[in-house]
Amino acid sequence: MKNIIFIAAPAAGKGTVSKKLVDEYGYLHISTGDLLREVIATGSELGIEIDRIISSGNLVPDDLIFRLIEERIQADDAKNGYILDGFPRNIRQAMGYEEILKRLNKELGIVIELDVPKSILRDRVVGRMLCRECSSIHNILTGEFTPIKEGICNNCGGELYKRGDDNEESFNARYATYLEKTKPLIDYYQDKGCLYKVTGTKAPEVLKSVEVLLND
Ligand code: AMP
Numbered sequence: 001m002k003n004i005i006f007i008a009a010p011a012a013g014k015g016t017v018s019k020k021l022v023d024e025y026g027y028l029h030i031s032t033g034d035l036l037r038e039v040i041a042t043g044s045e046l047g048i049e050i051d052r053i054i055s056s057g058n059l060v061p062d063d064l065i066f067r068l069i070e071e072r073i074q075a076d077d078a079k080n081g082y083i084l085d086g087f088p089r090n091i092r093q094a095m096g097y098e099e100i101l102k103r104l105n106k107e108l109g110i111v112i113e114l115d116v117p118k119s120i121l122r123d124r125v126v127g128r129m130l131c132r133e134c135s136s137i138h139n140i141l142t143g144e145f146t147p148i149k150e151g152i153c154n155n156c157g158g159e160l161y162k163r164g165d166d167n168e169e170s171f172n173a174r175y176a177t178y179l180e181k182t183k184p185l186i187d188y189y190q191d192k193g194c195l196y197k198v199t200g201t202k203a204p205e206v207l208k209s210v211e212v213l214l215n216d
Contacts, residue, residue: 001025001081002214003109005088007185010174011124012114014085016137016203017210021083025214028075028082032089035068036060055164057173059181062093070100081109090181094188111189112210115199118175125171133158 004027006014018029036054040047053060069087072078088094101108120142127141131153138147138160147153151160165174189195196213200206 001027003081003107004083004210004214005109005111005189006083006085006114007111007182007189008114009116009118009121009178009182010171011121011128012116013201013203013206014114017114017206018083018085020203020207021210021214026080028078028080029085030069030072030078030082030087031085032065032068032087033085035072051164055170057165057170057177059089059177062090062096065089065093066096066100069097070104073100073106074104088185091184091188094185108194110213111185111195112213113186113195113197114206115197116201120201121175122168122171125166125174126168128166129160129162131156131158132161 004021006018008014015031018027018031021027022029033054036050040051040054050060050064065087069084073082088097098108123141124139124144127139129138129140129147129151130136131138134153134156136145136153136155138145138154140146145154147160152158153160164170186195198206198209198213200209
């Protein structure tokens with residue numbers, strides 16, 4: 001299976017599409033945001049520092065991200081193909097990643113840009129609620145999986161919570177960071193001939209377009 005890199009603004013649906021690809025094709029999903037939140041959850045000094053950076057909408061230092069990625073893609077469960085969600089986030093990370101791949105004798109695969117209008121992204125972020133038990137994503141603004149009972153997961157009855165960075169101010173900062181740092185990656189990968197663009201706001205149609213690319 002081809003490795004996949006998703007390039008997309010916050011809440012464009014990388015996580016949702018990735019989950020489907022994991023369930024249906026057996027991909028490993030590697031989200032640098034999730035890896036960082038695992039470090040935060042340990043309560044270590046490093047975790048506290050990462051939490052501060054993430055909450056401000058800025059990017060965590062590249063070298064820490066390289067360490068997390070290099071370790072994760074070498075694990076046994078990454079052998080059959082993996083999805084990078086949230087990495088690389090800037091040109092320096094893209095170049096560092098190529099060095100890691102060369103060292104490990106691995107292929108880049110394909111890069112998929114998910115293109116979603118800003119106003120939809122804003123509502124997805126500001127209205128997003130996650131389940132503490134099963135991690136399923138709900139939304140109180142967009143009509144996409146609205147909680148039937150306030151604060152309670154539709155799937156398993158677990159408690160819903162908001163991520164620390166899912167608010168208007170942080171969204172604006174993250175979106176600005178995306179435009180400034182991550183969007184240039186689109187030209188970078190286009191020049192390398194491995195970029196594909198998928199437009200759409202509904203998960204099933206986005207998934208279908210991605211599947212076409214994977215089976216090409
Ligand atoms: P995400 O879950 O992908 O939206 O990531 C949440 C936050 O984690 C981002 O706003 C960044 O602060 C940080 N983060 C995630 N991935 C990276 C990365 N590749 N480089 C630097 N910071 C990252």
